[in-house]
Amino acid sequence: MSDAAGKALYDEKTKRIEDSIALRRPDRIPTAFMATFWMAKYGGISHRQLMYDYDAGEDVARRVILDLDPDMYMLPHLNTFIGPTMEKLGFKQLQWPGCGLASNLSHQFVEGEYMMADEYDRYMLDPTDYNLRVMLPRTTPLFESFRKLPPFSNIFGNTQPLLRYRTRDISRLSLDEVCPACGFSGAMLEGSIVGRVDDMIWYHGVNVFPTAIEETLGQFDELTAEYQILIDGGESTARMTIRCESSVDINGGAAEELGKRVTEGIKRAIRVNACVELLAAGTLPRSTGRSKLRRVVDKRRDAES
Numbered sequence: 001m002s003d004a005a006g007k008a009l010y011d012e013k014t015k016r017i018e019d020s021i022a023l024r025r026p027d028r029i030p031t032a033f034m035a036t037f038w039m040a041k042y043g044g045i046s047h048r049q050l051m052y053d054y055d056a057g058e059d060v061a062r063r064v065i066l067d068l069d070p071d072m073y074m075l076p077h078l079n080t081f082i083g084p085t086m087e088k089l090g091f092k093q094l095q096w097p098g099c100g101l102a103s104n105l106s107h108q109f110v111e112g113e114y115m116m117a118d119e120y121d122r123y124m125l126d127p128t129d130y131n132l133r134v135m136l137p138r139t140t141p142l143f144e145s146f147r148k149l150p151p152f153s154n155i156f157g158n159t160q161p162l163l164r165y166r167t168r169d170i171s172r173l174s175l176d177e178v179c180p181a182c183g184f185s186g187a188m189l190e191g192s193i194v195g196r197v198d199d200m201i202w203y204h205g206v207n208v209f210p211t212a213i214e215e216t217l218g219q220f221d222e223l224t225a226e227y228q229i230l231i232d233g234g235e236s237t238a239r240m241t242i243r244c245e246s247s248v249d250i251n252g253g254a255a256e257e258l259g260k261r262v263t264e265g266i267k268r269a270i271r272v273n274a275c276v277e278l279l280a281a282g283t284l285p286r287s288t289g290r291s292k293l294r295r296v297v298d299k300r301r302d303a304e305s
Contacts, residue, residue, distance in 0.1 A: 045060065048097040050081070051081060051096060092112070094110060212270055217242075
């Protein structure tokens with residue numbers, strides 16, 4: 001087939017598919033091809049050969065696509081020609097021809113409790129971290145060392161920064177800003193450093209950074225710069241209390257209204273519920289210059305140690 005004929009055929013198939021997507025009447029119904037072990041039967045080879053013999057598998061796939069002439073197709077390399085790769089991974093959730101099964105059988109799932117009953121909340125709050133540090137090591141021995149990695153955060157949450165540098169500083173990545181100085185429009189850091197990995201608090205499945213709380217409290221003129229984060233209870237019953245000082249003498253309804261606004265601001269910033277305790281100015285400990293001020297009092301850690 002010449003280049004011109006090939007382009008014409010490609011344009012014809014593309015238009016057929018685009019017309020169907022746009023709910024326009026195509027010249028005919030478009031066809032799509034995706035198969036696994038049916039290709040082995042069509043090519044006269046075993047299921048095991050299809051999974052392990054790349055050359056034989058590609059030859060069969062090419063014949064199938066040319067003979068059936070579908071408008072679109074999925075190459076089988078990622079879901080069928082995977083025998084050697086799966087063996088190296090040691091994947092536990094599946095058996096296949098040549099690994100636990102006879103040469104002409106189909107895949108068989110290996111049933112098991114791969115996610116524990118008490119892990120659903122952790123998964124829903126941060127699926128990226130859960131899959132990398134829990135599910136992959138549990139189902140694929142090659143990734144056992146991933147259990148020792150520092151927490152990975154969900155790339156979709158503003159409160160869960162994506163970048164963790166070797167220096168252990170954490171920041172966010174922006175893809176839509178333009179540098180005013182040079183006009184650069186690629187990926188760049190958004191704002192300042194968010195926090196430190198060693199300062200991070202793991203609280204009910206969410207990575208909480210004290211700096212996020214500090215920035216939120218700094219938005220209220222009625223508060224001083226002093227604060228303390230108190231966490232007590234067990235891992236599943238932990239409670240977080242933000243202790244902060246009022247810079248003005250308020251009580252009654254005004255204090256209640258300020259506490260409500262601060263509570264809402266904290267929840268927006270860290271996406272978890274926390275109690276806010278308003279104190280009189282001068283109540284919280286100050287740094288004496290001889291030791292680092294302890295902003296976080298995590299009694300869960302104290303109890304473990």
